[in-house]
Amino acid sequence: KQEVTQIPAALSVPEGENLVLNCSFTDSAIYNLQWFRQDPGKGLTSLLLIQSSQREQTSGRLNASLDKSSGRSTLYIAASQPGDSATYLCAVRNTGTASKLTFGTGTRLQVTL
Amino acid sequence: DTGVSQDPRHKITKRGQNVTFRCDPISEHNRLYWYRQTLGQGPEFLTYFQNEAQLEKSRLLSDRFSAERPKGSFSTLEIQRTEQGDSAMYLCASSLALGTGKAEQYFGPGTRLTVT
Numbered sequence: 001k002q003e004v005t006q007i008p009a010a011l012s013v014p015e016g017e018n019l020v021l022n023c024s025f026t027d028s029a030i031y032n033l034q035w036f037r038q039d040p041g042k043g044l045t046s047l048l049l050i051q052s053s054q055r056e057q058t059s060g061r062l063n064a065s066l067d068k069s070s071g072r073s074t075l076y077i078a079a080s081q082p083g084d085s086a087t088y089l090c091a092v093r094n095t096g097t098a099s100k101l102t103f104g105t106g107t108r109l110q111v112t113l
Numbered sequence: 114d115t116g117v118s119q120d121p122r123h124k125i126t127k128r129g130q131n132v133t134f135r136c137d138p139i140s141e142h143n144r145l146y147w148y149r150q151t152l153g154q155g156p157e158f159l160t161y162f163q164n165e166a167q168l169e170k171s172r173l174l175s176d177r178f179s180a181e182r183p184k185g186s187f188s189t190l191e192i193q194r195t196e197q198g199d200s201a202m203y204l205c206a207s208s209l210a211l212g213t214g215k216a217e218q219y220f221g222p223g224t225r226l227t228v229t
Contacts, residue, residue: 004155034217043119043204044156044220089155093216099169100146101218103155 002027002094006104013080014112021075021107023090028068034101035064035075036089044089048075052095080111115139117221119205125227126195133191134224138207145188146206146218147180149173156204162188163210195228202226 003026013019023033032051036044048057048064050073056065063076077084087108091101118137126132138145143164148156159178160170164185174180177195182188192199202225206218 032216036220041225043117043222044206046217046219049217091155099144099161100158100171101148101156102158105153105155 004104010108023073119221136205142207148204150202
C-alpha cells in the first residue's frame with residue numbers, strides 16, 4: 001500500500017527566502033507525481049506534474065524534482081512571497097491502479113513580511 | 114474551459130438526512146474522481162469513473178454512499194443517513210484517460226459538508 005509523507009508539517013519563512021518542501025513515498029512503482037497548492041477552505045490547484053521518466057519540472061519560481069528509486073520528491077520555491085502562503089500537497093499515482101492519487105498530509109507554509 | 118465545478122459549495126444537514134452533491138468536470142475529460150478530505154489531512158480517494166462506468170471504489174465508500182455518472186458527463190455523490198463522521202470536504206477531479214497525455218487531475222472547489 002502506497003504511503004506518502006511530507007516533511008515538515010508546517011514552515012514559516014520571511015519573505016524573499018528560498019525554501020524546499022519534501023515528499024517521500026514508499027512504493028517506487030509510480031506513474032507520476034503531482035504537487036498541489038490548497039488555500040484554506042478551498043479546492044486544490046495543480047502546480048506541477050512530473051512523469052515517472054522525468055527528473056524535474058519547472059514553472060516560474062517553482063521547481064519540482066523526482067528521485068523515483070529513492071522514493072523522494074522536493075518542491076523548491078524561489079524568492080518566497082506572502083502570496084505563497086498555503087498548504088502544499090504532494091500526490092502520487094501508482095502504475096498498478098493508474099487511477100487514484102495517494103496524498104500526503106501536506107506542508108502548511110507561511111511567508112511573513 | 115471553465116474548470117471543474119461543484120454544487121453546492123457548503124451543505125449543513127442533520128444526522129440521518131440524505132444529501133446529494135454534483136460535480137461537472139472539464140468538458141473533454143472522460144475520467145472523473147471523488148475524494149474526501151478531513152481537517153488537517155490530505156484527500157482520500159473514494160471512487161472514479163471512466164465515461165459512465167464506475168471502475169474503482171475505495172473501502173471508504175460504505176454502502177451509504179453511492180455515485181453515478183449518467184451519460185458520462187456530470188456526476189452525483191449521494192450520502193444516505195448521514196453521520197457526524199461524514200463531515201468533510203468532498204472534492205471532485207477530472208482528467209483525460211491514461212495514454213492520452215499526462216492525465217493530470219484537475220480539482221474543483223469542493224463541497225463542505227457539516228453534519229450536526
